[in-house]
Amino acid sequence: MALAAVGQFCATASVEANLSCVKVLIDKAIRANTAVLFLPEASDYIGTPQGSGFVEGLCSYLSEKASSLFVSVGVHEIHNDNNKSKNSLLWITPDGHVANRYTKLHLFDAVGLKESDRTIAGSEVVKPFDSPIGVIGPAICYDMRFPELALRLRRLGAEIITFPSAFTLRTGADHWETLIRARAIDTQCYIMAAALTGRHNEKRESWGHSMIVDPWGTVIAQCPNTSDPCIAIADINLEYLHQIRYRMPLWDQRRTDIFGEI
Numbered sequence: 299m300a301l302a303a304v305g306q307f308c309a310t311a312s313v314e315a316n317l318s319c320v321k322v323l324i325d326k327a328i329r330a331n332t333a334v335l336f337l338p339e340a341s342d343y344i345g346t347p348q349g350s351g352f353v354e355g356l357c358s359y360l361s362e363k364a365s366s367l368f369v370s371v372g373v374h375e376i377h378n379d380n381n382k383s384k385n386s387l388l389w390i391t392p393d394g395h396v397a398n399r400y401t402k403l404h405l406f407d408a409v410g411l412k413e414s415d416r417t418i419a420g421s422e423v424v425k426p427f428d429s430p431i432g433v434i435g436p437a438i439c440y441d442m443r444f445p446e447l448a449l450r451l452r453r454l455g456a457e458i459i460t461f462p463s464a465f466t467l468r469t470g471a472d473h474w475e476t477l478i479r480a481r482a483i484d485t486q487c488y489i490m491a492a493a494l495t496g497r498h499n500e501k502r503e504s505w506g507h508s509m510i511v512d513p514w515g516t517v518i519a520q521c522p523n524t525s526d527p528c529i530a531i532a533d534i535n536l537e538y539l540h541q542i543r544y545r546m547p548l549w550d551q552r553r554t555d556i557f558g559e560i
């Protein structure tokens with residue numbers, strides 16, 4: 299049995315307050331004996347940041363805990379181009395070391411938001427990497443609307459796909475659960491969808507509904523509808539995953555002769 303958690307909270311512009319929330323979530327995940335904690339996109343701040351040192355603070359807190367918890371967290375990373383940042387996902391080992399990083403490929407320029415004004419897009423798919431719960435393929439939020447990325451991650455060996463998010467209220471209500479379950483069903487992967495929730499500032503509010511979906515598309519854990527920091531936990535059962543892939547062998551049936559290799 300390997301337990302994993304998705305964490306949810308309401309990030310604001312205060313880096314320090316957000317770090318405090320994340321520490322609470324780390325404590326909860328350790329107490330629940332989970333192997334990995336998945337945190338939302340932009341866990342360091344939403345809006346114009348006040349303060350800095352989020353990643354350093356998270357890493358040193360985690361290493362002080364001397365637990366076996368791994369953490370996946372979405373943050374803004376400095377980029378030297380026009381004061382823009384990268385929207386990145388970091389994979390942090392229990393000793394507080396950043397061992398892997400993915401930068402969001404698809405920026406959210408839609409429904410009145412323009413992420414590309416302050417963000418540089420990534421330029422590569424990151425090869426899925428080993429973890430105590432299985433092989434993880436990294437992706438972020440709006441990336442989930444481009445199924446070719448999730449399919450590529452599956453082809454490269456992913457058993458688990460991450461979508462740390464900060465979905466808008468409207469698109470969240472209409473699309474969030476459907477998109478996540480569709481990606482789980484078409485990749486036959488576990489999906490870890492940790493999301494920010496609540497009102498971040500006068501302009502932004504997020505949908506929340508952090509969830510874990512299994513490779514059959516069933517929602518097996520979901521955070522309650524609250525702005526308080528909380529986690530949802532599920533068992534990641536790779537035997538079950540392999541059964542599903544064996545009984546419905548989509549990957550042997552792809553018409554690569556017609557559509558090419560994904």
Ligand SMILES: O=C(O)CNC(=O)[C@H](CS)NC(=O)CCC(=O)C(=O)O
Nearest residue numbers: 340406411413439440464465466469
């Ligand atoms: O802005 C930041 O600091 C952090 N990044 C985000 O919140 C991003 C870009 S605005 N949000 C999304 O991608 C929402 C996607 C979405 O809601 C959908 O696909 O419907």
